[in-house]
Amino acid sequence: NAGVTQTPKFQVLKTGQSMTLQCAQDMNHEYMSWYRQDPGMGLRLIHYSVGAGITDQGEVPNGYNVSRSTTEDFPLRLLSAAPSQTSVYFCASSRGTTGELFFGEGSRLTVL
Amino acid sequence: QQQVKQSPQSLIVQKGGISIINCAYENTAFDYFPWYQQFPGKGPALLIAIRPDVSEKKEGRFTISFNKSAKQFSLHIMDSQPGDSATYFCAAPVKYGNKLVFGAGTILRVKS
Numbered sequence: 001n002a003g004v005t006q007t008p009k010f011q012v013l014k015t016g017q018s019m020t021l022q023c024a025q026d027m028n029h030e031y032m033s034w035y036r037q038d039p040g041m042g043l044r045l046i047h048y049s050v051g052a053g054i055t056d057q058g059e060v061p062n063g064y065n066v067s068r069s070t071t072e073d074f075p076l077r078l079l080s081a082a083p084s085q086t087s088v089y090f091c092a093s094s095r096g097t098t099g100e101l102f103f104g105e106g107s108r109l110t111v112l
Numbered sequence: 113q114q115q116v117k118q119s120p121q122s123l124i125v126q127k128g129g130i131s132i133i134n135c136a137y138e139n140t141a142f143d144y145f146p147w148y149q150q151f152p153g154k155g156p157a158l159l160i161a162i163r164p165d166v167s168e169k170k171e172g173r174f175t176i177s178f179n180k181s182a183k184q185f186s187l188h189i190m191d192s193q194p195g196d197s198a199t200y201f202c203a204a205p206v207k208y209g210n211k212l213v214f215g216a217g218t219i220l221r222v223k224s
Contacts, residue, residue, distance in 0.1 A: 004155075035214075040121070042201060043156070043214040058211060090155050098144050098205065101212065103155030 002026050006091050006104035013081045013111045021076040021107050023091030029102070031094045032074040033058070034066065036087040037106075043090065049074055081111045115139070116204050118215025125222050131189035133218045135202035138183070145178065146212070147187045148201045156201060160187070192222045 007022045025032065033048035035058075045058030049068040063085060065077040074093075078085060088108050092101040115138045125131045135145075146161035162169045162176040162185065169176045175188040189196055202215040 033211075040216055042116075042118070042216040045211055045213070048211060059213070092155075098142065100146070100158045100161070101148075101156075103157065105153070105155050 004091055004093055004102050004104040006089075006107050008107060009105070010108050011110070013078075013109065015081060015083060015111060017081050019078050019081065019109075021078075021089055021091075021109070023074045023076065023104060024072050025074075025091075025093040025102070026072065027093060027095075027102065028071060029093035029095055030071065031096055031099075032068065033092050033101070034064070034074070034076045035090045035092065036060065037090060038087050046076065046089075078109075081109075083111045085109065086111045115206055115213050116202060116215045118202050118218060120218060121216065122219040123221070125189075125192045125220065127192065127194060127222055127224045129192050129222075131187075131192045131196065131220055131222070133187045133200055133202070133220070134184065135186065135204070135215050136182075136184045137204040139206070141205045143180075144205055145176065145185050146203050147174075147176065148203065148214075150199045150201065150217075156199075159200070189220075192220075194222045194224045196220060197222050 004025045030051045034046040035043040044060045047066040049055045088106045091104045094101045117136045143164045147159045148156035149159040150156040164178045173190045178185040200218045203212045
């Protein structure tokens with residue numbers, strides 16, 4: 001029962017570096033999304049996808065890119081990391097946009 | 113701008129007491145209001161949700177009360193237990209885009 005798998009769990013970057021957070025789900029869910037969690041801010045939607053080849057922006061998309069080439073995978077790319085992107089990132093999937101969201105265990109990113 | 117306002121930010125309750133967390137929303141695309149529970153180091157998981165053709169939904173010790181006219185809904189945890197100590201998030205679907213917007217979260221501590 002893998003569910004939603006995120007890698008890496010921890011990452012430290014220097015300002016200006018790029019990296020990709022990986023997310024994979026094995027539930028054949030059409031809807032996938034990325035959230036960031038910051039103290040006192042809750043979970044804020046970065047990008048989401050309603051199916052392979054379809055992505056759209058959430059509340060806080062700046063500095064992040066996504067793509068969805070398969071149903072299973074939804075990577076999040078940081079093109080040029082900034083200290084403001086220090087956060088815990090969660091990937092989630094659901095059967096539809098109104099169904100239960102299943103979250104991964106998170107990726108903690110620190111940008112120095 | 114936050115479209116879901118959650119209160120309180122933190123809550124300490126004695127074992128056996130009632131925990132109450134409130135949320136207020138602005139405009140929604142449709143009626144679906146979930147509560148998620150998150151333990152330290154884990155991703156959020158769906159606790160209970162309501163689709164308000166009813167004003168209340170109960171699952172075990174957890175109850176959602178919904179007031180559509182006031183655009184408010186709340187989570188009640190009866191007979192609170194130390195194992196309920198976690199962060200709780202409410203969420204509502206935003207008016208445009210059918211995306212869930214989360215509240216800022218409530219850190220609940222149940223003292224034994």
